[in-house]
Amino acid sequence: MDTANYLLAKRAELTPGRPALHDLGTGTRYSFAQLDDRANRVANWLLGLGITHGDRVCLLAPNSVIYSDLLHACLKIGAVFTPLNWRLAAPELVYIVNNCTPQVLIVAPEFTAVYAQMAAQLTIPHLATCEGAELPDALIYEETLDQASPAPPTPPAPIQPDDPACILYTSGTTGRPKGALIPQRQILWNAINTVVSWGLTSEDISPIFTPMFHSGGLFVFLTPLHYVGGQVIITRTFELEESLRVIEQEGCTVILGVPTIFQMWLDSPAFAQTSFASVRWFISGGAPCPPELAQAWQQATGRVLRQGYGLTEVGTNCFTMTDEEAQMLVGSVGQPIFHSEMKLVNEAGQDVPQGEIGELLIAGPHVCAGYLHNPEATAVSIQNGWFHTGDMARQDETGYFYIVGRFKDMIISGGENVYAAEVEAIFREHTAVQECALIGLPDDTWGEVGLMITVLDKNCPATPELADELRAFCKAQLASYKVPKQIIFVPELPYSPYGKVEKLVLKEKYAVT
Numbered sequence: 001m002d003t004a005n006y007l008l009a010k011r012a013e014l015t016p017g018r019p020a021l022h023d024l025g026t027g028t029r030y031s032f033a034q035l036d037d038r039a040n041r042v043a044n045w046l047l048g049l050g051i052t053h054g055d056r057v058c059l060l061a062p063n064s065v066i067y068s069d070l071l072h073a074c075l076k077i078g079a080v081f082t083p084l085n086w087r088l089a090a091p092e093l094v095y096i097v098n099n100c101t102p103q104v105l106i107v108a109p110e111f112t113a114v115y116a117q118m119a120a121q122l123t124i125p126h127l128a129t130c131e132g133a134e135l136p137d138a139l140i141y142e143e144t145l146d147q148a149s150p151a152p153p154t155p156p157a158p159i160q161p162d163d164p165a166c167i168l169y170t171s172g173t174t175g176r177p178k179g180a181l182i183p184q185r186q187i188l189w190n191a192i193n194t195v196v197s198w199g200l201t202s203e204d205i206s207p208i209f210t211p212m213f214h215s216g217g218l219f220v221f222l223t224p225l226h227y228v229g230g231q232v233i234i235t236r237t238f239e240l241e242e243s244l245r246v247i248e249q250e251g252c253t254v255i256l257g258v259p260t261i262f263q264m265w266l267d268s269p270a271f272a273q274t275s276f277a278s279v280r281w282f283i284s285g286g287a288p289c290p291p292e293l294a295q296a297w298q299q300a301t302g303r304v305l306r307q308g309y310g311l312t313e314v315g316t317n318c319f320t321m322t323d324e325e326a327q328m329l330v331g332s333v334g335q336p337i338f339h340s341e342m343k344l345v346n347e348a349g350q351d352v353p354q355g356e357i358g359e360l361l362i363a364g365p366h367v368c369a370g371y372l373h374n375p376e377a378t379a380v381s382i383q384n385g386w387f388h389t390g391d392m393a394r395q396d397e398t399g400y401f402y403i404v405g406r407f408k409d410m411i412i413s414g415g416e417n418v419y420a421a422e423v424e425a426i427f428r429e430h431t432a433v434q435e436c437a438l439i440g441l442p443d444d445t446w447g448e449v450g451l452m453i454t455v456l457d458k459n460c461p462a463t464p465e466l467a468d469e470l471r472a473f474c475k476a477q478l479a480s481y482k483v484p485k486q487i488i489f490v491p492e493l494p495y496s497p498y499g500k501v502e503k504l505v506l507k508e509k510y511a512v513t
Contacts, residue, residue: 021231023064038069046077046104061108081166081167105124111133126139212234248275252278259293262282281306282297282305284306285309307333345361367382411448413447423450424436426473432469433456438452450482450483455489
């Protein structure tokens with residue numbers, strides 16, 4: 001069956017003593033048999049609390065083995081793991097918790113103060129603490145683990161492929177966060193697709209530097225490596241120099257990062273002293289990686305930096321390419337993975353020819369089941385089995401895809417479509433520009449015109465003359481209607497936890513509607 005409930009148990013049966021996970025926070029290493037034992041104990045504990053098919057289980061904690069415990073425990077019994085974004089403020093978390101109505105919430109020491117701000121507005125039947133956290137009347141996670149049975153649990157109802165296994169809340173860049181319903185089949189097929197299309201093996205070792213409340217932390221390498229028998233290294237928090245040490249000392253072979261992390265590594269004094277001899281390749285996700293960063297990274301390390309693409313709703317790994325292709329086709333995300341269908345359509349829903357830009361639609365067993373309590377958003381996103389990603393892309397004559405930008409990250413100026421990512425890429429080629437973001441300004445004549453918000457290199461003073469130079473530089477490479485009408489200089493851009501520029505924040509700040 002297309003379910004993930006057996007994933008860890010089967011791996012533990014096949015290679016019980018093989019190293020599976022190293023939790024750097026505690027320094028503890030776990031074999032697959034030990035991981036499965038923990039997951040069984042947690043599953044039986046949850047069943048003892050009366051947790052049944054479809055009930056939500058929330059976690060508010062930094063990265064640790066507990067994410068693996070709860071994910072696999074919920075998979076085994078048909079409950080729904082709902083990790084909480086600990087970077088959010090208390091009111092934001094209150095909204096999410098009340099939206100998903102969990103039966104259990106587990107809180108780590110770092111977040112007891114945040115929970116205290118939330119408590120009066122929540123109704124949760126079972127509260128637990130972990131890692132020494134203290135809250136009144138709370139169960140203690142580690143004690144329940146010790147007392148529960150390690151026997152394989154019996155789910156209260158048969159587990160089906162479309163049963164929700166996780167609820168992951170989107171970042172809410174267009175409003176209130178939406179809870180994406182991640183079914184059992186999506187987790188399994190994402191693992192299969194990643195192993196097959198990316199060539200993962202039981203010898204691979206990958207660090208998890210990204211937050212595990214995010215799909216990247218859970219599904220880029222954790223479940224695929226559990227599936228194939230490889231190992232993950234869990235870091236509690238991201239520390240720049242420590243992360244480089246981990247890559248070298250743990251012998252990591254495949255590494256995920258967001259563009260900002262790769263830039264920070266490149267700029268770090270520790271970078272030059274780090275050996276990447278064990279690494280097969282790096283992959284950038286979360287946001288488009290500037291081609292010049294990918295090229296600089298490859299030159300500095302001698303290792304390929306691939307551009308990944310995925311969404312919470314369709315799985316984290318949707319395209320594939322070889323190392324040779326990644327070097328030749330910098331900026332491409334590659335070709336679609338196995339067991340997936342993709343097409344590009346115009347606003348009328350018609351297929352666009354190769355070379356033209358259209359919205360990327362994805363179908364397959366790795367697509368989510370919609371959004372919790374939000375049939376309107378579900379109906380918009382999933383139509384006739386196709387998930388409308390909202391991303392604009394083009395396919396070249398050889399079949400390789402390039403992500404152009406978000407559909408909503410498009411300006412219509414004088415009836416012409418201007419894709420922000422295209423213009424931003426040109427701006428970043430100028431030596432004075434460190435970062436930039438294009439947004440639209442209302443205009444009586446053209447409908448919209450571009451405003452480029454720019455962070456300059458520290459050695460470049462912000463002057464009107466430089467703004468004119470940047471516009472001329474852009475005009476030499478793009479059609480006139482794509483050239484921003486205004487340029488402003490700022491000290492920094494706002495970024496989401498996943499390395500994406502928060503354009504909604506910029507639009508609100510600069511009174512763009």
